[in-house]
Amino acid sequence: MSSTVKDKDTALDERVEHLVRQARLAAAVFTQYSQKQVDAIVKAMTIAAIENAAVLAQAAHLETRMGCTEDKILKNYVASEFLYAQIKDKKTVGVIREFPEDNMVEISEPMGVILALAPVTNPTSTVIFKSIACAKTRNCAIFSPHLMAANASNQTAKILYDAALAAGAPKGFLGWTEKSPRLRKETERMMVHPEVDLIWATGGTNMVRAAYSSGKPALGVGSGNTPVYVHKSANISSATIDIIISKTFDNGTECPSEQTLVIDREIAQPMLAEFKRLGCHVCTTEETAKIADAVIDPKTGGMNYKMVGQPANFIAEQAGVQVAPRTKMILCQLEGDLRTHKLAVEKLMPVLGFVIVDSVQAGLNRALDINYAGGTGHTAGIFSQDEDVIEQFSLAINAGRVIVNCPTSIGGLGGVYNNLTTTLSFGCGTGGGNITSDNVSIKNLMNYKRVPRRKNQTMTFQTTKNIYINPGSIDHLRDLETRNAIIITSRSAARRGHLAMVMERMPADCRVDVFSDIGVEPDFQEVQKAAAAMRASQPDTIVALGGGSVLDAAKAIRLFYDYPELNQKDLAVNFLDFRHRIFEFPKTQKTQLVCIPTTSGTGSEVTPFAVVTDSEKNRKVSLVDEVLLPNVAIIDANLTRSLPAEITRDTAFDALTHALEALVSTYSSDYTDGLALEAMRLIFEALPEVLKKPNEVVWRHKLHNAACLAGMAIGNASVGLNHAMAHSIGAYFDIPHGRANSALLLTTVDYNSRVPNKFISVANYPIWIADKKYARAARFLGLVDKNAGPEGSPEEVEAAVAALKKAILELGLSTGQPLSIAELGVPLDKFQEAIPTLAVMSFEDMALKTNPCYPPGEDIVNLLISSYPPRVPVAQ
Amino acid sequence: MSAKSTDKGTNYETVRIMGSLDRSIEEADRLLAADKTDVLLDFSACTFITVDGLEWLEELLLRAESKKHSVIFESIPPTVYKVFKVSHIAPILRACGGPTLPNGPVC
Incomplete structure (x- = not known):
């Protein structure tokens, strides 16, 4: 009775389902295991592998007829003992790594069911390695061995599984497909099975490609073509022995083993002589051609698989080349264009190509020829005592591992000659079409759960170091430590007599220059012009005298004077968080900056901001950095006595806006809240009085202080939505800043x-509290009716916010300050036409970033529209 | 250990699973064999579950289904619930009150 193809397919499907289900259940159960349980299982498996290393190596050799038993034993030890030494203390369960400085931990999560492919060249060591690595990471593996090595691979898997089971591993955590003609088909079914989580493919290019094509996550590692550069500085004797050890290891079946040597001419003959002395055969040109014919498959251009892992004498015999008995290795000089030479490919056998070069440059280029002939991402080697050459080689070569002064095969395995991660699975990166260039191991078999805790952001409070207050404080100028100063001011300062007041008080022995060309909205050209003027006189101090524009300009002038190499375009790059911004300001300033405000509004004398116009792009640029903070501020209200009522109102409302926005800013703090609240109180109290009695310096003084306090608040908490929109309206319709704010x-x-x-x-800013902070301001200002409800209750907060808005309205009405866009004199049709532009400008404004909520574009449009109607009845 | 329960408007006999569920629980098998009642498995004291335990649960649920009886799971510790989730066994997920098929993408 014979079975049909359909019967065979059904049986195959049943086998696949059984294997996958066993692994799936085991994977589920494995999730419960502790590190201690896992480590006990890993230890038991390692011992079993060591105890059976020789038996399994013999089985592999008998079945595959490749390599040699002695070396296979060594590989089995590397895959068990060496791997164990590297992983035994590694955490793979629960929290596996902690990052205290980042307030984060990393927790492992098993990958689940892994379909693990084993190659014919390393059928037992690969299974040992993958089984132990899977156990350590609580994964379950189903082995798909190479048909020509299935018995040895499966014998290995069974030995390790039994040991693991005895140590408490979940039933079914290792499985394997039995040797059968349908093994390949069974593997293909599993590659696309929904219950397989990962394919771990080590083997030939076709198998790796199939794994990557399956649509599953895959750790596929494939073939190589290892170039080894022997620089003239190398130790010839030890390099020769290392190469022989490596290339004859398991008859050359290790894929990181040397494929072509690139030897400097200066040492080529002594080295070849040493190879001969130590039992290698160096071919003549004719012999090389015969060897090439024998070991290269003419159909594919790749190696002839009948020669893989065979001893040198067998290969020589097959090629018809006479060699001495017990020849270790056959060396063939690759003459002509290396890029087209038949032997310049991977040869997993003791046949080694070599070329002779006349310089390091030629050496690196020939190594690259080999590297890029099927070996990118895999392995390369160099023998050299010259660190520069080693570095040049490592930089040029595309390899996951560059082995220095070691055998590349055993060196690539890791743990024997160096501290590379021990592996039987060599990631080749994208150069080899792989996902990783690692020596694949337990690190690659875990999902990593990162558990970051919320950042506790460090807040700072910074302001101008020396602030002199009270009317008459300008006298402090007499004590300034300066021998050469420049006064930066506007023309109006001279008209109002302020310049003379300052000049009179400058130290007697101090040279004083004046730059009075600062306009209403200074641009970078003016700033550079002033900085250039300063370079002629080399002042050590800048005295900035004027309103916000002058003070801001002076900050920028000092920056460009101290650091002429700065590029204004770099300074102006926008940022979301100043701690992460691309441009780094200088850490210190060389020139002293003294700021004397003559208006009570911007508070620029105590802020780290400077607004400068970028005329080329028709926009205002905000420079922000603590290095911009002035050294000295002089808050002398005598300088504001002659301020016209209109400017007094505009600037006071600017300061009020600063206080209100700083209070609810996402960067507000207990430090800025106190300043903002007191600034508001002083403005509500002093502004009406100043307007009634403009010459009474006491009220001017209060208003001047209020502006400075509000400046300190925004200097640390910044502003918000109001400023974002005011900047756009001010720029678009040429409206004074304070007035645009009030509207x-x-x-x-x-x-x-x-x-x-x-x-x-x-x-x-973990909780939204803007309403409550406005309510706090209302209470602080004594605006809240005691019958409004319990303090902090929703109804009381609502009433308090309403009271605050009413107080602002009344302050505006009583002082004649515009409180709407219509009141600014902007015609409705022009305004409507401008709304889309204004909305975009507002949305892009830096000030928006610290607003307590994020206004979408549609909200900004609506806010602009609702800001237009007059707050007071328009006269008929 | 079993006790009567009237949760969810149905008469359930409760069986409490203690410690490691590594083999069949005779009491649950007996209750189901008697064909008289539905069964509530209380996992609150279950600390570990093995592959054999999982297989028994699945088989118990299939038997219950063939007898038109209901077996439901309650008070499942997260570590055990995760085993059920990772196992992808549909009857077990149903007994936990969840959908048979996972909601998310499946490879």
Whole structure:
């Protein structure tokens, strides 16, 4: 009775289902195992492998007729004892690594069911290695051996499985496909089986390609073509022995073994003589041709598999080349163009090509010829005492492992000659069409769960070091330590008499120059012009005298004066978080900067900001860095006495906006909150009084202090949505900054106090509290009705926010400050036309990044629209 | 150990699984063989489950299904629940009250 193909397929499917199900159940059960249980299993398997190393090596040799038993024993030891030494103390269960500095841990997760392919060249050592590695990582393996080595591979798997089971491993954690003519088909079925999680393919190119083509995650590692450069500085005797050891190891079946030597001419003859002395045969040109015919398959251009792992004498005999008995290795000079030479390919047998070169450059290029003839990503070797040459070689060659002054085969295995990870599976990276260039081991068999904890962001508080306050504090100028100063100011400072006030107080022995060409909105050209002027007089101090524009310009001027090599385009690169920004500012400044504000608004004298116009791109650029902080601020309200009412109002509302935005900023802190609240209190109290009694310096003083306090608040907490929109409106319609701010203030406070449509993702802003902070401000200002409800209750917070908005409205109405875009005199049609541009400009503004919520573009459009209608009835 | 339960409006006989589930639980087999009641397996004291344990559970559930009886799992510790999840055994996942097939992508 004979079985049909269908019967055979059914039986095959049943075998596949059984194997995969056993592995699947075992994988599930393995998830419960502790590190201790796993380590006990690994130890038992290792002992079993060591105890059976010789038996299994013999079985492999008998079945495959490749290599030699003695070396296979050594491989089995490497795959067990050496691997164990490397992994026994490694954590593979639970938390496997901790990163205290990053507040993160790494936890392992098994991969599950692994289909593990074993090659004919290393049928037992590969199974030993993969079984132990899988056990250590709580994975389950189904072995698919090479048909020509299936009995030896499966015998190995069974020995290790029995040992593992006795040590407590889950039933079915190792499985294997039996030797049969349908083994390949069975493997193909498993490659696409839904319950197989990973394919770990070690073997021929076709098998590896099939693994990668299966659609499964695959660790496929394939063939190589190892070039070895023997530099003239090499120790000839030891290099020769190393190469013989390596290339004859298991009759050359190790894929990292040497394939072609590139030898410097200076040492070529002594080295070849040494090879001969030690029992190798160096072929003549005719003999080389015969060897090539014998070991290379003319159909494929690759090696003749009948010669793989065969002894040198057998190969010579097959090729018709006379060699001495017990010849260790056959060397063939590859003459002509190496790139087209038949023997310049992988030859897993004791046949070694060589070329002779006249320079390091030629040596590296010939090594690259071999490397790129089927060996990219795999292995390369160099013998040299010259570290420079070793580095040049390593940089040039594309290999996962560059073995230095060692046999490449045993050196590539790791653990014997060097500290490479022990493996029987050599990742070749993308050069070899692989996912990894590692010596594949337990590291590659785990899923890594990273468990990062939330960052506790370090906040800082920085401001100008020396702040002199009170009317008359300008007298401090007399004590300035300077011998050569420049006063940066605007023309209006001279008109208002401020320049004279400063000049009179500069130290007597100090040379003083004046640069008074700073305009209303200084651009980079003005900044560079001033810096150039300074280079002529070489001042050690800048005294900046004026409003926010002058002070900001002075900060930028000092930066370019101290560091002329700086590029303004680099400075202006936008950023999300200043700690991660691309451009690094200088750490220190060389020139002293003294800032004397003559308006009570920007607080620039205490902030690390400088806004400079980029005329080329018609935009304002915010420079932000602590290095911009002035050294000295002089807050002397006498300099604001002559400030016109309109500018007084505009600048005071600018300061009020600073305080309100700093209070609810995502970067606000207890340090900035206190400053913001007190600034608000002073503005609400002093502004109406200043406008009523403009010459009373006490109220001017309070307002001046308020601007400085609010400046310190934004200097650390920054601003928000209001400023983002005000920047765009101000730039588009040429509106003074403070006035643009006031026109938006009621809209933005209202918007920010409502539950956001989109929360902002900032690590140091864990809870949205903008409404509660506005309510706190209202309480601090004494605006909240005691009957509004228990403090902090939703109704009380709502009432407090409403009270705050009412107070802002009343302050605006009572002082005549515009509180809407219409009141700025912007015609409706022009405004409507500008809305799309304004929305984009606002959205891109840096100020938005610290707003307590993230306003989508649609919200910004709506906010602009709702900011337009006048807050006061327009006269008919 | 078994006890009557009226959870979910049905009469269930509860069987508590203690420690490692590494073989069949006679009590559950007996209850199902008696063909009189549905069975609730209480896993709250289950600390470990082996491949044999898993296979018995699956077989128990198949027997219950053929007898038109219900077996449900309750109080499953996460480590045991994860074993069920990784095992991909449909009747077991149903007994946990979940869908038969995983929701996510399957290779």
